[in-house]
């Protein structure tokens with residue numbers, strides 16, 4: 001097993017005891033990147049790289065979702081969510097990775113490729129993966145509200161769904177889920193702290 005010396009449970013409330021919080025403009029990611037062994041290139045290895053991409057997203061104040069595309073044992077694309085900085089609702093990690101992978105192999109068909117993503121792809125990304133003929137999707141945890149491969153809907157159940165992708169879930173589930181939960185929890189705490197500060201009377 002690759003070494004994953006991180007705690008999947010992060011107590012975000014600890015850092016909110018700091019009275020400087022209201023002065024922060026954005027949230028510092030408290031999760032470290034992980035460094036899996038290169039010797040064992042299994043699902044956990046590639047998901048660890050997707051997880052690191054998700055941390056990059058957080059460091060840029062984006063929702064922490066990361067994706068990696070593997071083909072023939074090699075990473076041919078890696079990307080993270082960039083919706084806010086790109087001002088583009090389609091700039092999800094998976095879409096960016098699919099574009100990057102197609103350029104890397106000079107073929108829009110990604111037959112034989114596996115998409116690793118730190119949460120279940122939304123319907124847009126699941127559709128893009130299908131159109132790109134991706135062979136397999138591995139995602140860390142399901143999304144019952146917006147998941148496109150079984151969470152909320154299943155792209156494979158479209159009447160004209162001619163390409164079936166193998167799906168695997170649960171790889172680094174706790175770590176990837178904690179990352180997203182902590183991000184939104186911290187956003188809520190930050191917003192609460194800011195509004196409390198605004199409610200304080202101004203000094204004379």
Ligand SMILES: [Zn+2]
Pocket residue numbers: 092094121122123124125126
């Ligand atoms: Zn998406």
